[in-house]
Amino acid sequence: MxxxxxxxxxxxxxxxxxxxxxxxxxxxxxxxxxxxxxxxxxxxxxxxxxxxxxxxxxTPEKVLFSQLPYIEKGNLNSPESVARLKKFGESARNRVDAVVSLGIGGSFLGNKVLFDVQCGSFWNLKTREERKGYPKVFFSGNNIDPRSTKDLIDYIKYAADMSVHHDKKNSRKYKVMLICISKSGGTLDTMSNFMVIYDALKKNKNVKVEVVAVTDPNEEKPTLLKKMAMENKWESFAVPDGVGGRFTIFCEVGLVLAAVVGFDIEAxxxxxxxxxxxxxxxxxxxxxxxxxxxxxxxxxxxxxxxxxxxxxxxxxxxxxxxxxxxxxxxxxxxxxxxxxxxxxxxxxxxxxxxxxxxxxxxxxxxxxxxxxxxxxxxxxxxxxxxxxxxxxxxxxxxxxxxxxxxxxxxxxxxxxxxxxxxxxxxxxxxxxxxxxxxxxxxxxxxxxxxxxxxxxxxxxxxxxxxxxxEAYKKIMGPKLQQVKAQQAEK
Incomplete structure (x- = not known):
């Protein structure tokens, strides 16, 4: 049957x-x-x-994930937004060396699905030509693990040093795009990794960092990450209202990463x-x-x-x-x-x-x-x-x-x-x-x-x-402040 x-x-x-x-x-x-x-x-x-x-x-909240498959004017996925995603993906080709996708929950799990199906495990070992000009991709922000975060930073620094060493004539810096995904900008796991990686790479003379914020698009009452994006002139995409994280693979949260690896968004x-x-x-x-x-x-x-x-x-x-x-x-x-x-x-x-x-x-x-x-x-x-x-x-x-x-x-x-x-x-x-x-x-x-x-x-x-x-988040915030206070006293 x-x-x-x-x-x-x-x-x-x-x-x-x-x-x-x-x-x-x-x-x-x-x-x-x-x-x-x-x-x-x-x-x-x-x-x-x-x-x-x-x-x-x-408060009452609409559920809009069933709208996402329809590319129509006025929808969360519109002809204009899809065209912008494709243009964004093309802009990364042969320009950006590595992308670090920072997110947790659906902002990681959904993106990992799209990456695996499109790229597979050995994507980063392929040449730029074999990747058709698309950048290498790394994931972070889905855990607060100091060892793996340091390993990622060390690898990118090594790759940057090697790139500059082998291209002395052009002296081109190694370009890294950090795609930071958080509706509020206050997600502990994601933002702690983002700040650590951003700071370390900005201090490296061989690395040029650019940030893409995927966050609440409201500009009148901007959230923390949206405000940072506006102040720093970072390109930004939307984490829309009405679409829970586990459904965001069908919207810009997932499709931004899809765009920078050549995944067929429209199909x-x-x-x-x-x-x-x-x-x-x-x-x-x-x-x-x-x-x-x-x-x-x-x-x-x-x-x-x-x-x-x-x-x-x-x-x-x-x-x-x-x-x-x-x-x-x-x-x-x-x-x-x-x-x-x-x-x-x-x-x-x-x-x-x-x-x-x-x-x-x-x-x-x-x-x-x-x-x-x-x-x-x-x-x-x-x-x-x-x-x-x-x-x-x-x-x-x-x-x-x-x-x-x-x-x-x-x-x-x-x-x-x-x-x-x-x-x-x-x-x-x-x-x-x-x-x-x-x-x-x-x-x-x-x-x-x-x-x-x-x-x-x-x-x-x-x-x-x-x-x-939400239950553990309410407990975690005050606990983190206690740790910070104890650290300051030392």
Missing amino acids: SLKLESGFEFDYENLLGDGCVTKEDVSALLPELKKAHEAMDVMRRTGVIRGHLSKDG FLEGARNMDKACQNNDIWQNPAMLNAALKFIAAKKYGRDEEVMMPYGDYLESVSMWYIQLLAESLGKQFNKEGKEVCYGRTPIVALGTRDMHSQTQQHQEGKLNKIVQFIRIEKWANDLAVPNVFPTVQKLADISGVTMGQALEVARQSNADALISNNRFNALFSLPKLNAYYLGELLYMLAMSISYEGELADVDAFNQPGV
């Missing part, structure tokens, strides 16, 4: 619905609630209103847009997001499968699993429902990677507690699939695995895992992408975002706030 779109995107739920799994009767019983959830999504698309959603300040948004149109279907069996949400909601509520193992098969998709961790955890892990009743709802997300974690986690998935759904992601056709050669014909065990491609072997491993799991009553499902590219990535990520939105309505929790995150 599967739902396949015209694009080729497929949601195979054969091992999630049927004998021993969620039943069609379960789904039928949920149809009245699904109808209400679907109507809520329609209202959200048209007006941005989600019942019961308030900002962290306790990405086209994939998201076509998925959104599919998700407007009121027939659950034709709506990928509604069907995914319903099956997993029922599996958790009725069958106790309240942990979701997101297990893509492909190294450069592990960051998708990491991105999904935040999406699921922050959206649905809620103590209270929309009426203020304590419900402590949530499904726990777990990162896994095939085939790597078949050799580490699968024992638990296969025989451990019956509380999991394993969600696979596969790529049907790899761009550069490699055949396993028969280089040791006298070694029978190795000869037996030759003659197939690595992509075929990967899929055999995944299918074997899925078959073994369901044979022992372990729920699992599959998202299948015809290729790994910007379009299909847009389809997949948007479907997951919309699916979470549906599940929030089914569980009657606000999928767009994150009060639990």
Whole structure:
């Protein structure tokens, strides 16, 4: 059983619905609630209103992520804003040597997905020509780790010294672009790294630093980072109101980095847009997001499968699993429902990677507690699939695995895992992408975002706030001031 779109995107739920799994009767019983959830999504698309959603300040706030796939005048992504992003990306080519993307939460996780799919692990080892003139990329600000931050600074200084040494004739400084992403400019993790790196590089005679601020665009009441950008004449892009961090991969927060590595922004948004149109279907069996949400909601509520193992098969998709961790955890892990009743709802997300974690986690998935759904992601056709050669014909065990491609072997491993799991009553499902590219990535990520939105309505929790995150922030601020005071006394 599967739902396949015209694009080729497929949601195979054969091992999630049927004998021993969620039943069609379960789904039928949920149809009245699904109808209400679907109507809520329609209202959200048209007006941005989600019942019961308030900002962290306790005031009504619109939810606008469903607008992002549509490049239209007046929208958050407009023809003008996309053109500006593309121009910005072109301006970095053959001019900027390295980009440091500083952000945390969605400002890191989403950007890492786009980087991995476009660039891969060895991007920074390629020549400028192999990168088509685009700069090297580093990530920081997603943790407050003094060692890794110093290592990054030391590497950039070394690269700058080498560049100047080998180009004495032109004596061109090594150009570093710091993309600082924070809505307020007060994010401890991001801004502490930004200040340390900015200060160190500004003091290096071989480095020229430029800053790009991605922040609240309000100029009348500018936030800290926006005010700094205005005073220092830094180029700036928007962290828009109405788009929570875990959804910002579809707006300038993610697309700024996408632009400086040559990622196809328009194809990405086209994939998201076509998925959104599919998700407007009121027939659950034709709506990928509604069907995914319903099956997993029922599996958790009725069958106790309240942990979701997101297990893509492909190294450069592990960051998708990491991105999904935040999406699921922050959206649905809620103590209270929309009426203020304590419900402590949530499904726990777990990162896994095939085939790597078949050799580490699968024992638990296969025989451990019956509380999991394993969600696979596969790529049907790899761009550069490699055949396993028969280089040791006298070694029978190795000869037996030759003659197939690595992509075929990967899929055999995944299918074997899925078959073994369901044979022992372990729920699992599959998202299948015809290729790994910007379009299909847009389809997949948007479907997951919309699916979470549906599940929030089914569980009657606000999928767009994150009060639990604010709790530690309120404690952390005063504690940091205490440390600073103690330091001053020494």
